Amino acid sequence: MIAETVCSAVSAAGLGIAVVTAYRRRFLSAARIAAYSLVPVGLVMTGVVGWLADTAFSPTAWAGFGVLGAAWLLFTGTRAAERRRAGGAGRERRAAPETRPGVAAPTSSAPAVRGDRRPAAAPRSSSAGDDFSDIEAILKKHGI
Template sequence: METFNAIAWLPLCAGATIAGLVLAFLAFRRRGAAAGLRVTAWALLPMAAYLTDALQSLWTIGTTAVRFVTGLVFNPSVWAGVALAGLSAVLFVVSGVMRGRKLAGARKKQGGESPQAGAAATATRPAQQATAAAKPQPAVSPKKTSSADDDFSDIEELLKRRGIS
Protein backbone atom coordinates (compact mmCIF):
# COMPACT_ATOMS: atom_id res chain seq x y z
CA MET A 1 0.00 0.00 0.00
CA GLU A 2 3.01 2.28 0.12
CA THR A 3 2.83 2.80 -3.64
CA PHE A 4 -0.84 3.71 -3.42
CA ASN A 5 -0.17 6.35 -0.78
CA ALA A 6 2.74 7.83 -2.75
CA ILE A 7 0.41 8.95 -5.55
CA ALA A 8 -1.49 12.21 -5.20
CA TRP A 9 -4.93 10.85 -6.01
CA LEU A 10 -7.05 13.96 -5.42
CA PRO A 11 -5.48 16.08 -8.18
CA LEU A 12 -5.35 13.09 -10.51
CA CYS A 13 -9.03 12.22 -10.04
CA ALA A 14 -10.13 15.85 -10.15
CA GLY A 15 -8.19 16.40 -13.37
CA ALA A 16 -9.72 13.31 -14.97
CA THR A 17 -13.21 14.47 -13.93
CA ILE A 18 -12.66 18.00 -15.27
CA ALA A 19 -11.31 16.69 -18.58
CA GLY A 20 -14.30 14.37 -18.83
CA LEU A 21 -16.72 17.21 -18.15
CA VAL A 22 -15.14 19.28 -20.93
CA LEU A 23 -15.60 16.33 -23.28
CA ALA A 24 -19.18 15.97 -22.05
CA PHE A 25 -19.87 19.63 -22.92
CA LEU A 26 -18.53 19.04 -26.41
CA ALA A 27 -20.61 15.87 -26.74
CA PHE A 28 -23.74 17.82 -25.70
CA ARG A 29 -23.13 20.39 -28.43
CA ARG A 30 -22.16 17.99 -31.22
CA ARG A 31 -24.06 14.77 -30.64
CA GLY A 32 -26.97 15.70 -28.39
CA ALA A 33 -28.18 15.26 -24.85
CA ALA A 34 -27.99 11.46 -24.69
CA ALA A 35 -24.31 11.36 -25.63
CA GLY A 36 -23.52 14.29 -23.34
CA LEU A 37 -25.19 12.65 -20.35
CA ARG A 38 -23.36 9.38 -21.02
CA VAL A 39 -19.98 11.14 -21.12
CA THR A 40 -20.89 13.10 -17.97
CA ALA A 41 -21.68 9.85 -16.17
CA TRP A 42 -18.27 8.44 -17.11
CA ALA A 43 -16.54 11.69 -16.17
CA LEU A 44 -17.91 11.66 -12.62
CA LEU A 45 -16.63 8.15 -11.82
CA PRO A 46 -12.99 9.06 -10.94
CA MET A 47 -14.04 11.57 -8.26
CA ALA A 48 -16.72 9.19 -6.97
CA ALA A 49 -14.12 6.42 -6.61
CA TYR A 50 -11.79 8.77 -4.75
CA LEU A 51 -14.45 10.16 -2.39
CA THR A 52 -15.84 6.71 -1.49
CA ASP A 53 -12.37 5.20 -0.93
CA ALA A 54 -13.16 2.63 -3.62
CA LEU A 55 -10.02 3.70 -5.42
CA GLN A 56 -7.80 1.90 -2.91
CA SER A 57 -9.84 -1.30 -3.32
CA LEU A 58 -9.58 -1.09 -7.10
CA TRP A 59 -5.83 -0.50 -6.77
CA THR A 60 -5.48 -3.59 -4.55
CA ILE A 61 -7.48 -5.75 -6.96
CA GLY A 62 -5.44 -4.55 -9.94
CA THR A 63 -2.06 -5.06 -8.31
CA THR A 64 -3.04 -8.51 -7.05
CA ALA A 65 -4.20 -9.58 -10.52
CA VAL A 66 -1.01 -8.26 -12.15
CA ARG A 67 1.17 -9.95 -9.52
CA PHE A 68 -0.66 -13.27 -10.07
CA VAL A 69 -0.31 -13.15 -13.87
CA THR A 70 3.35 -12.11 -13.81
CA GLY A 71 4.04 -14.85 -11.26
CA LEU A 72 2.63 -17.38 -13.71
CA VAL A 73 4.29 -16.02 -16.83
CA PHE A 74 7.78 -15.27 -15.50
CA ASN A 75 8.20 -18.16 -13.06
CA PRO A 76 10.32 -21.02 -14.47
CA SER A 77 8.93 -23.57 -12.03
CA VAL A 78 5.41 -22.88 -13.32
CA TRP A 79 6.56 -23.53 -16.88
CA ALA A 80 8.27 -26.73 -15.73
CA GLY A 81 4.94 -27.82 -14.26
CA VAL A 82 3.15 -27.00 -17.53
CA ALA A 83 5.75 -29.03 -19.44
CA LEU A 84 5.32 -31.99 -17.10
CA ALA A 85 1.53 -31.83 -17.44
CA GLY A 86 1.90 -31.84 -21.24
CA LEU A 87 4.31 -34.78 -21.12
CA SER A 88 1.87 -36.63 -18.89
CA ALA A 89 -0.97 -36.07 -21.36
CA VAL A 90 1.17 -37.32 -24.28
CA LEU A 91 2.16 -40.43 -22.31
CA PHE A 92 -1.51 -41.19 -21.53
CA VAL A 93 -2.40 -40.97 -25.23
CA VAL A 94 0.55 -43.08 -26.36
CA SER A 95 -0.13 -45.75 -23.74
CA GLY A 96 -3.78 -45.91 -24.81
CA VAL A 97 -2.78 -46.42 -28.46
CA MET A 98 -0.25 -49.09 -27.48
CA ARG A 99 -2.82 -50.89 -25.30
CA GLY A 100 -5.35 -50.84 -28.14
CA ARG A 101 -2.84 -52.36 -30.54
CA LYS A 102 -1.92 -55.01 -28.00
CA LEU A 103 -5.57 -55.97 -27.49
CA ALA A 104 -6.19 -56.07 -31.26
CA GLY A 105 -3.16 -58.33 -31.73
CA ALA A 106 -4.40 -60.66 -28.98
CA ARG A 107 -7.81 -60.94 -30.71
CA LYS A 108 -6.16 -61.87 -34.02
CA LYS A 109 -4.15 -64.61 -32.30
CA GLN A 110 -7.36 -66.01 -30.72
CA GLY A 111 -8.98 -66.39 -34.12
CA GLY A 112 -10.87 -63.27 -35.05
CA GLU A 113 -13.16 -60.92 -33.26
CA SER A 114 -14.20 -61.32 -29.70
CA PRO A 115 -17.70 -62.77 -29.14
CA GLN A 116 -18.98 -59.50 -27.65
CA ALA A 117 -17.86 -57.45 -30.67
CA GLY A 118 -19.45 -59.89 -33.14
CA ALA A 119 -22.74 -59.97 -31.25
CA ALA A 120 -22.86 -56.17 -31.04
CA ALA A 121 -22.20 -55.86 -34.78
CA THR A 122 -24.95 -58.32 -35.73
CA ALA A 123 -27.41 -56.66 -33.31
CA THR A 124 -26.93 -53.23 -34.86
CA ARG A 125 -27.33 -54.36 -38.50
CA PRO A 126 -31.10 -55.16 -38.33
CA ALA A 127 -31.72 -51.92 -36.42
CA GLN A 128 -29.93 -49.91 -39.10
CA GLN A 129 -31.88 -51.68 -41.86
CA ALA A 130 -35.19 -51.01 -40.10
CA THR A 131 -34.48 -47.30 -39.68
CA ALA A 132 -33.37 -47.02 -43.31
CA ALA A 133 -36.61 -48.69 -44.49
CA ALA A 134 -38.75 -46.45 -42.23
CA LYS A 135 -37.37 -43.22 -43.66
CA PRO A 136 -39.49 -41.92 -46.54
CA GLN A 137 -37.59 -41.22 -49.73
CA PRO A 138 -37.68 -37.55 -50.76
CA ALA A 139 -39.56 -36.78 -53.96
CA VAL A 140 -37.30 -36.02 -56.89
CA SER A 141 -38.23 -32.81 -58.67
CA PRO A 142 -38.31 -33.21 -62.45
CA LYS A 143 -36.68 -29.88 -63.29
CA LYS A 144 -33.08 -30.16 -62.09
CA THR A 145 -30.87 -28.41 -64.61
CA SER A 146 -27.89 -26.92 -62.82
CA SER A 147 -26.84 -25.80 -59.36
CA ALA A 148 -26.99 -22.09 -60.28
CA ASP A 149 -30.55 -22.42 -61.61
CA ASP A 150 -31.47 -24.41 -58.50
CA ASP A 151 -30.27 -21.62 -56.23
CA PHE A 152 -32.22 -18.99 -58.16
CA SER A 153 -35.36 -21.11 -58.32
CA ASP A 154 -35.56 -21.09 -54.53
CA ILE A 155 -35.30 -17.33 -54.51
CA GLU A 156 -37.89 -17.00 -57.29
CA GLU A 157 -40.29 -19.26 -55.40
CA LEU A 158 -39.88 -17.17 -52.25
CA LEU A 159 -40.52 -13.94 -54.15
CA LYS A 160 -43.67 -15.40 -55.78
CA ARG A 161 -45.01 -16.44 -52.36
CA ARG A 162 -44.51 -12.89 -51.13
CA GLY A 163 -46.25 -11.47 -54.18
CA ILE A 164 -43.09 -9.93 -55.59
CA SER A 165 -42.30 -10.85 -59.16
Protein backbone atom coordinates in the same frame (compact mmCIF):
# COMPACT_ATOMS: atom_id res chain seq x y z
CA MET B 1 -1.45 12.16 -4.38
CA ILE B 2 -0.57 12.59 -8.05
CA ALA B 3 -2.86 9.70 -9.06
CA GLU B 4 -5.83 11.37 -7.40
CA THR B 5 -5.08 14.65 -9.17
CA VAL B 6 -4.82 12.94 -12.56
CA CYS B 7 -8.10 11.08 -12.00
CA SER B 8 -9.85 14.30 -11.00
CA ALA B 9 -8.54 16.09 -14.10
CA VAL B 10 -9.67 13.24 -16.37
CA SER B 11 -13.13 13.33 -14.80
CA ALA B 12 -13.40 17.10 -15.18
CA ALA B 13 -12.38 16.88 -18.83
CA GLY B 14 -14.91 14.09 -19.43
CA LEU B 15 -17.70 16.09 -17.83
CA GLY B 16 -16.77 19.07 -20.02
CA ILE B 17 -17.02 16.89 -23.12
CA ALA B 18 -20.38 15.61 -21.89
CA VAL B 19 -21.68 19.19 -21.54
CA VAL B 20 -20.58 20.03 -25.09
CA THR B 21 -22.22 16.84 -26.38
CA ALA B 22 -25.45 17.68 -24.56
CA TYR B 23 -25.36 21.20 -26.06
CA ARG B 24 -25.36 19.52 -29.50
CA ARG B 25 -28.58 17.76 -28.47
CA ARG B 26 -27.03 14.30 -28.28
CA PHE B 27 -28.31 13.57 -24.80
CA LEU B 28 -27.85 9.79 -24.83
CA SER B 29 -24.19 10.11 -25.79
CA ALA B 30 -23.73 12.92 -23.26
CA ALA B 31 -25.13 10.77 -20.46
CA ARG B 32 -22.85 7.88 -21.45
CA ILE B 33 -19.77 10.15 -21.52
CA ALA B 34 -20.72 11.60 -18.11
CA ALA B 35 -21.02 8.09 -16.69
CA TYR B 36 -17.57 7.14 -17.97
CA SER B 37 -16.06 10.37 -16.68
CA LEU B 38 -17.38 9.79 -13.15
CA VAL B 39 -15.64 6.40 -12.83
CA PRO B 40 -12.14 7.78 -12.02
CA VAL B 41 -13.54 10.02 -9.27
CA GLY B 42 -15.44 7.07 -7.83
CA LEU B 43 -12.27 4.98 -7.81
CA VAL B 44 -10.40 7.75 -5.99
CA MET B 45 -13.15 8.12 -3.41
CA THR B 46 -13.27 4.38 -2.66
CA GLY B 47 -9.50 4.18 -2.19
CA VAL B 48 -8.82 1.83 -5.08
CA VAL B 49 -6.45 4.29 -6.76
CA GLY B 50 -4.40 4.72 -3.59
CA TRP B 51 -4.19 0.97 -3.12
CA LEU B 52 -3.09 0.48 -6.73
CA ALA B 53 -0.49 3.24 -6.43
CA ASP B 54 0.90 1.70 -3.26
CA THR B 55 1.01 -1.73 -4.92
CA ALA B 56 2.62 -0.48 -8.12
CA PHE B 57 5.55 1.13 -6.29
CA SER B 58 6.06 -1.59 -3.69
CA PRO B 59 8.98 -4.01 -4.22
CA THR B 60 7.31 -6.50 -1.88
CA ALA B 61 4.18 -6.54 -4.05
CA TRP B 62 6.24 -7.16 -7.21
CA ALA B 63 8.13 -9.97 -5.46
CA GLY B 64 4.75 -11.46 -4.54
CA PHE B 65 3.65 -11.32 -8.18
CA GLY B 66 6.89 -13.09 -9.11
CA VAL B 67 6.25 -15.85 -6.57
CA LEU B 68 2.70 -16.28 -7.89
CA GLY B 69 4.05 -16.52 -11.44
CA ALA B 70 6.58 -19.16 -10.39
CA ALA B 71 3.83 -21.17 -8.70
CA TRP B 72 1.69 -20.96 -11.83
CA LEU B 73 4.61 -22.17 -13.97
CA LEU B 74 5.16 -25.12 -11.63
CA PHE B 75 1.47 -26.07 -11.75
CA THR B 76 1.29 -25.93 -15.54
CA GLY B 77 4.63 -27.69 -16.00
CA THR B 78 3.71 -30.61 -13.79
CA ARG B 79 0.31 -30.86 -15.47
CA ALA B 80 1.94 -31.01 -18.92
CA ALA B 81 4.38 -33.67 -17.71
CA GLU B 82 1.50 -35.76 -16.33
CA ARG B 83 -0.37 -35.52 -19.62
CA ARG B 84 2.70 -36.43 -21.61
CA ARG B 85 3.42 -39.46 -19.44
CA ALA B 86 -0.19 -40.66 -19.42
CA GLY B 87 -0.72 -39.80 -23.10
CA GLY B 88 2.34 -41.75 -24.30
CA ALA B 89 1.21 -45.04 -22.78
CA GLY B 90 -2.32 -44.46 -24.01
CA ARG B 91 -1.13 -43.85 -27.58
CA GLU B 92 0.74 -47.15 -27.64
CA ARG B 93 -2.34 -48.97 -26.44
CA ARG B 94 -4.56 -47.31 -29.01
CA ALA B 95 -2.15 -47.93 -31.88
CA ALA B 96 -2.24 -51.72 -31.45
CA PRO B 97 -5.21 -53.29 -33.25
CA GLU B 98 -7.72 -54.96 -31.05
CA THR B 99 -8.12 -58.65 -31.85
CA ARG B 100 -10.53 -61.02 -30.26
CA PRO B 101 -9.85 -64.71 -30.22
CA GLY B 102 -12.19 -66.61 -32.55
CA VAL B 103 -13.35 -63.53 -34.49
CA ALA B 104 -12.09 -63.09 -38.03
CA ALA B 105 -11.31 -59.68 -39.43
CA PRO B 106 -13.86 -58.43 -41.95
CA THR B 107 -12.83 -58.73 -45.59
CA SER B 108 -14.28 -57.15 -48.68
CA SER B 109 -16.52 -59.34 -50.80
CA ALA B 110 -15.32 -57.99 -54.15
CA PRO B 111 -11.77 -57.21 -55.16
CA ALA B 112 -11.00 -53.63 -56.06
CA VAL B 113 -10.84 -52.97 -59.78
CA ARG B 114 -8.36 -50.41 -60.92
CA GLY B 115 -10.60 -48.73 -63.48
CA ASP B 116 -13.68 -48.68 -61.23
CA ARG B 117 -14.13 -45.16 -59.87
CA ARG B 118 -17.16 -45.70 -57.68
CA PRO B 119 -16.76 -47.30 -54.26
CA ALA B 120 -18.06 -50.77 -53.64
CA ALA B 121 -21.56 -50.75 -52.16
CA ALA B 122 -21.81 -51.89 -48.58
CA PRO B 123 -24.26 -54.70 -47.88
CA ARG B 124 -27.53 -53.34 -46.45
CA SER B 125 -29.04 -54.73 -43.35
CA SER B 126 -32.76 -54.91 -42.71
CA SER B 127 -32.63 -52.06 -40.18
CA ALA B 128 -30.93 -49.76 -42.70
CA GLY B 129 -33.74 -50.38 -45.20
CA ASP B 130 -36.32 -49.51 -42.56
CA ASP B 131 -34.57 -46.24 -41.82
CA PHE B 132 -34.53 -45.24 -45.48
CA SER B 133 -38.17 -46.16 -45.94
CA ASP B 134 -39.10 -43.76 -43.15
CA ILE B 135 -37.09 -41.01 -44.78
CA GLU B 136 -38.66 -41.74 -48.19
CA ALA B 137 -42.14 -41.56 -46.65
CA ILE B 138 -41.39 -38.17 -45.10
CA LEU B 139 -40.01 -36.83 -48.38
CA LYS B 140 -43.04 -38.10 -50.32
CA LYS B 141 -45.35 -36.50 -47.76
CA HIS B 142 -43.75 -33.10 -48.41
CA GLY B 143 -43.75 -33.64 -52.17
CA ILE B 144 -40.03 -33.92 -52.60
